[in-house]
Amino acid sequence: MTDVAQNSLDAPALRPDARGKDNVIIRFESITKRFGNLPAVDNVTLDVREGEFFALLGPSGCGKTTLLRMLAGFETPTEGRILIDGKDIANLPPNRRPVNMVFQSYAVFPHMKVTDNIAYGLKMDGVSGNEIRRRVDEALELVKLGGLGERMPDQLSGGQRQRVALARALVKRPRVLLLDEPLSALDAKLRDQMRSELTSLQKKVGITFIMVTHDQDEALAIATRCAVMNRGMLAQVATPSDLYEFPNSQFVADFVGRVNMFEGVLEKDEQDEAVVRCADFSAPVYLDHGVTGARGTTVWVALRPEKIEMHKRAEGQTPFKMEDAPQGANVTPGIIREIVYLGSETNYEVELEGGRRVKTFRSNLTRYDQEDFTHNEPVWLAWHACSPAVLLS
Amino acid sequence: MSEAATPRPRRERPGPLEYLRRWPLRIMVGGTLFFLYLPLITLMVFSFNDSRRNIVWEGFTLKYYEKAFSNASLIEAFTNSLTIAFATTILSVILGALAAVMLWRFRFPGKTAAEGGMALPIVVPEICMGVAMLVFFARVMPWPQGLPWPANLGAIIIAHTSFAFPFVATVVRARLASFNRELEEAAKDLGASEWRTFWDVLVPHMQPGLIAGALLAFTLSLDDFVITFFTAGPDTVTFPVKVYSMLRFSISPEVNAASTILIVVTVALTAIGLHLQNRNAQKTKA
Numbered sequence A: 001m002t003d004v005a006q007n008s009l010d011a012p013a014l015r016p017d018a019r020g021k022d023n024v025i026i027r028f029e030s031i032t033k034r035f036g037n038l039p040a041v042d043n044v045t046l047d048v049r050e051g052e053f054f055a056l057l058g059p060s061g062c063g064k065t066t067l068l069r070m071l072a073g074f075e076t077p078t079e080g081r082i083l084i085d086g087k088d089i090a091n092l093p094p095n096r097r098p099v100n101m102v103f104q105s106y107a108v109f110p111h112m113k114v115t116d117n118i119a120y121g122l123k124m125d126g127v128s129g130n131e132i133r134r135r136v137d138e139a140l141e142l143v144k145l146g147g148l149g150e151r152m153p154d155q156l157s158g159g160q161r162q163r164v165a166l167a168r169a170l171v172k173r174p175r176v177l178l179l180d181e182p183l184s185a186l187d188a189k190l191r192d193q194m195r196s197e198l199t200s201l202q203k204k205v206g207i208t209f210i211m212v213t214h215d216q217d218e219a220l221a222i223a224t225r226c227a228v229m230n231r232g233m234l235a236q237v238a239t240p241s242d243l244y245e246f247p248n249s250q251f252v253a254d255f256v257g258r259v260n261m262f263e264g265v266l267e268k269d270e271q272d273e274a275v276v277r278c279a280d281f282s283a284p285v286y287l288d289h290g291v292t293g294a295r296g297t298t299v300w301v302a303l304r305p306e307k308i309e310m311h312k313r314a315e316g317q318t319p320f321k322m323e324d325a326p327q328g329a330n331v332t333p334g335i336i337r338e339i340v341y342l343g344s345e346t347n348y349e350v351e352l353e354g355g356r357r358v359k360t361f362r363s364n365l366t367r368y369d370q371e372d373f374t375h376n377e378p379v380w381l382a383w384h385a386c387s388p389a390v391l392l393s
Numbered sequence B: 001m002s003e004a005a006t007p008r009p010r011r012e013r014p015g016p017l018e019y020l021r022r023w024p025l026r027i028m029v030g031g032t033l034f035f036l037y038l039p040l041i042t043l044m045v046f047s048f049n050d051s052r053r054n055i056v057w058e059g060f061t062l063k064y065y066e067k068a069f070s071n072a073s074l075i076e077a078f079t080n081s082l083t084i085a086f087a088t089t090i091l092s093v094i095l096g097a098l099a100a101v102m103l104w105r106f107r108f109p110g111k112t113a114a115e116g117g118m119a120l121p122i123v124v125p126e127i128c129m130g131v132a133m134l135v136f137f138a139r140v141m142p143w144p145q146g147l148p149w150p151a152n153l154g155a156i157i158i159a160h161t162s163f164a165f166p167f168v169a170t171v172v173r174a175r176l177a178s179f180n181r182e183l184e185e186a187a188k189d190l191g192a193s194e195w196r197t198f199w200d201v202l203v204p205h206m207q208p209g210l211i212a213g214a215l216l217a218f219t220l221s222l223d224d225f226v227i228t229f230f231t232a233g234p235d236t237v238t239f240p241v242k243v244y245s246m247l248r249f250s251i252s253p254e255v256n257a258a259s260t261i262l263i264v265v266t267v268a269l270t271a272i273g274l275h276l277q278n279r280n281a282q283k284t285k286a
């Protein structure tokens, strides 16, 4: 279905930094990891390309960290192979792998000052003293810690400690940098700042980054490509915009962003149009593209709240007409039950005739927009023929 | 800030958790301190008493210290004790640290048994340990007689180490519980071998535990009487055993003087150890 959907729309452009470098640097081949009998990672096959900022996204406990730790060498896969630059790394211990990790707790050595922390990896590699000094200074500048080199870790803030951990890993110029939940321990303001710094840092050093996160905002904002995981399995691998706009399953649609999900039956499916009948709406859902499914198949219609328009409704009025759908399709009556004003936008909950509640957002484009609708007001909800994502699972 | 504006009542009522400001606890604390320290203070004070009998204060003197220092067998016993304590400390710290790391790090069959077995010397009555050591060194592995000093102290050092190292292991194990395993992984991730990781990351983390354990082992060994009594021969008298034998003749102020020196040495060493540990804790604050 995703393919068809993509054909009918312009494929989202690749980000400039992800374009042109598509040689695979890391390959997971049918990787399974069991703890006892429970699979923490279940038959994952995945390629990460050179220069990507790749995110492993999924709810807590879905196996993201385990996958990362297998790459770093701290866990051994039960089945499958991991290749770095085409070479199987099964026999390489962690200290010989060309990857470095920024740990969730940062794991900065508490008894070493900042420069010694950063120099540690180089010392282990037998780099000469002068070279070490030069590269440590460079790394300190890179993570904006210039002048703090003589401090002990307990004299640093959490954010600064994270920079030490970053510098310590980057100074070794790894093929791939692994980051486990890099932003989860920072407070909200610092998190926003660190987000953009991570992005620019990655561009500057040109190293492939793989980040683990449970926060979909974070993944969408930072990553060039994401893998969504669910219970140890890969649910979808795509660019952030593809994940959001073209999810391949209810799980992805629900996990990435907010969504209204309606169960329905596929009533008509042709090359360039399709119709789904949902129990929650009186009107049919009309789509301007085909869905690959047989007539009568159960499908799910995923509608993002910001893609639903709201219009005033009076008793006895003919239904609102959506310009790209037949009369009476893609529109449903309801009553506003809840209003949450958030400044930049207002969130509404609208109760449909069957009792089902639907979320919709409205941007406050002028200073009076939030006054347009009030509690218990009857409205039409309407959406474009290209807006719903139809999911087969 | 402005005390003149809001004069406080002279005595506030104690807060709900300020137990020390209520009389029942004050009496308990006072009583404890009294019975804990008064005997020690008496002992020290009477070591300066110018009287053969330790009953009434007759005037200040240092002559019993002179006597103690010129008592060759007392000095020999003291040297023996210090030598044994140093050797015991070194052995106990090495064995205890290794045992702690092993129990913390690995899972192996019989681990619980090993853990319990190691704690045994802590709980077994000392008199039993003493008799056991006596039998062991008499029947199973007799320590050769007539060895030159300090090899003749070997049996006592072994006996002391066997009851002191579990204390070190317990202290170090407790310290290891707070170790962040990611530090170890970080070191390996940066290219360190197992061995380098152990020295660069684990040992610095254990250091306060090692110092505390060393202090424990040293003081345990220095003042042990019961076990030493059963393992010591005529030419390996330690300080506590010597004091005991002196007491059998009379309670002379000389014994007080010798004991005072022992107390001062122990307290000084503990203070130095604690000071080192504090400085370290402040430096690394893990």
Ligand SMILES: Nc1ncnc2c1ncn2[C@@H]1O[C@H](COP(=O)(O)OP(=O)(O)O)[C@@H](O)[C@H]1O
Residues within 6 Å of the ligand: A035, A039, A040, A058, A059, A060, A061, A062, A063, A064, A065, A066, A067
């Ligand atoms: N060392 C381990 N022993 C047993 N189970 C583990 C171990 N590490 C992880 N798990 C289990 O594997 C699953 C995935 O864990 P993890 O990879 O840490 O998830 P995530 O990072 O996505 O939150 C969880 O159910 C967790 O309990």
Ligand SMILES: [Mg+2]
Residues within 6 Å of the ligand: A064, A065, A181, A212
């Ligand atoms: Mg995790």
